[in-house]
Amino acid sequence: MKKICKNIAHLRHLRGLSQEALAEELGITRSRLSSWEEHRAAPPIDMLIELSDYFHISVDSLVKIDLTKVNDLRDLLKIGGNRILFPVMVDQDQNDLIELVPLKASAGYLDGYADAEFIEQLPRISLPYATHGKYRGFPIKGDSMPPLTEGAYVIGTYVEQLDDIKDGNTYIVLTQNDGLVYKRLYNTLDNTGTVQFHSDNKAYLPYEVKAEDIFEVWSFVCSINPTDVQVSDLIYTAIQDIQMKLGERELQAGKA
Structure with missing residues (x-):
């Protein structure tokens, strides 16, 4: 109340x-x-x-x-006909903050993506070029999209409509059956009512997902890879600090 x-x-x-x-x-x-x-x-x-x-x-x-x-009530975005609020959080200097979904939290993202309390508890970082949109960072799992490997993060900007998907671009997608995946997409909605998911690792076959089974789409902005020597030390250190703090919090909770 x-x-x-x-x-x-x-x-x-x-x-x-x-x-x-x-x-x-x-x-x-x-x-x-x-x-x-x-x-x-x-x-x-x-x-x-x-x-x-x-x-x-x-x-x-x-x-x-x-x-x-909420920084701006115009940040009410639509997907699948349902209104979901994505408040753009800012720091004390009015810089946009990007939520990071930790690896352990990613398993529960399918249940928590529309839960305000779940989203509010996510750690946040800022990136200087992440403006004029809603951004979120997601952990990479598996080896289907080289050169990104386990432990890397992909920062994406929110895509309001499935029709905005551009063939051949990469996206982080939340689906009913697979949860969070990072794939190269092809828009075949007009012909089949589905979106094609392709992996850059040819060992994985492409597959199709029905539009109604896609809950969120985030367009690739940048990656943060621990093996990439060009990654900003400041950004990756921020992620490492967050992961360390989460680990310490879990350890303390286990001792309680």
């Missing part, structure tokens, strides 16, 4: 509305609106729908996301 109440007050302030003005727009009393904002009551389902329509914010976002942490 706390997030809902905070969000209502936040959205009202963003619109420059008084409690009286918003209450009138919603057809309720000021005291009722005040009870929501002051955490004394929660709006019922019908009013959540009214608020969703009025502010053009999904009900799911009103309930699950702390909207005060």
